[in-house]
Amino acid sequence: GRLVCCFRILPLAHGGEITQSYSAQYYELSPLADFEGPIVEMGRFCIHPEAQDPDILRIAWAALTRYVDEEEVKLLFGCASFKGTDAGAYLDAFAMLKERHLGPKRWLPRVKAPNVFRFAARLKRKPDARIAMRRMPPLLKSYLLMGGWVSDHAVVDDHMNTLHVFTGVEVGAIPPARKRLMRAAAQ
Template sequence: MHTVMPECDTRPNASSALLAGRNVDSVIKGAALGRIGNLEVRLARNEAEIAAAQEVRYRVFYDELGARKELFQAHDRRDADRFDPLCDHLLVFDTSLSGPEHRRIVGTYRLLRQEIAAAAGGFYSEGEFELTQLIARHPGQRFLELGRSCVLPEYRSKRTIEALWQGIWAYINHYEIGVMTGCASFHGTVPAAHAEAFTYLAHHCRTNSAWDVRAVSGRYCSMDLMPIEAVNAKAAIAAMPPLVKGYLRVGARIGDGCVIDREFSTVDVFVVMPVKEIGARYVNYYGGEAQRFAA
């Protein structure tokens, strides 16, 4: 996923709001899917907005976190790949900013549905993890890959991540998504630097056999890196990226093994979130139709 998200608690609070009456038009036509104060979330409507989201991604992944482009691509200050035209791009706008809408984008998520991925040769994450058997075990489910999520530094707050989740929930309801998946990233290219967090995940957060996924052959790195009795659970959780902690709170599980991504200078783990296993309080909060507008 190569994600940078706020260091915050993703549990719902009374100050957040969902838009009532979500329907087909609101998703397809790019109407607002959620609002919290001056933040509004919706899908990209045009190429200018997608390009602006790619610029936001570049600022975070390349300028801030040190991802590396090929020399011939370095002049293009956008993070773009072959999957972008296939995906829906979920965007958070700061409506208090002046200027054209595409210059108000402060956060983004990339969404790739199973039927689109299948027609185009697979999901992005299949370059790192074996998904074929997972998908085959659940023929009645619709899979959605979440990726490329990031938020500009000055907007890394609970409000922004809740706005993104409002949009995600509207999207999965509209498309009847059964499973959310994707890669989540730890900074750096040395798995041992995350030994305590990885060992904790390997022992306490692994997928069960029905949802198990393994890193691809040749790229697999073990996550079981130290004796489990030496792991301090509180320290292990504290060392995890905010996005990983947020996924775990809503009931996500982690696949077998991690993968080094040298282009983005990350170590990636695979996240599986069956929608039916997401905690009831999150379903009620993000999926409800109550009109709870924030000031």
């Protein structure tokens, strides 16, 4: 009888409408303007801090999966946030994003925000995978498990006290086993 999870979605008919998104305030998204097919921005994916049931996240993803299938969505995108604005606390996570999860060059967002951490250009270190995964935000982990990719820079958002990376998940590139799991939960 209480709200334990919520998220918002902004359906867009195609990439040409991406400038209407929240993400477009922080990222120059013209490379995605040519993306064909329906796209959806996800935002404010939140779970109540006192809610500990792991099924909450599973049910939320199931609802989104059902929507994506029904609307034939081709791309999910949004901003995945790290708590705080100290990039130093997340160097291994950013190094792992650089090494394994940068977006394809043809879709990669460009810098627009005035204050960014250009981790792909600045970091020369090899990530410690254990530390990286411990410091990775849970929502971003979910996106990455679906084959998601990120921008090459993080926006420093002092107002929200976060660092965030643009995140894209091309629905057609989600690994088949992951799709089966998500669709089974959506039934």
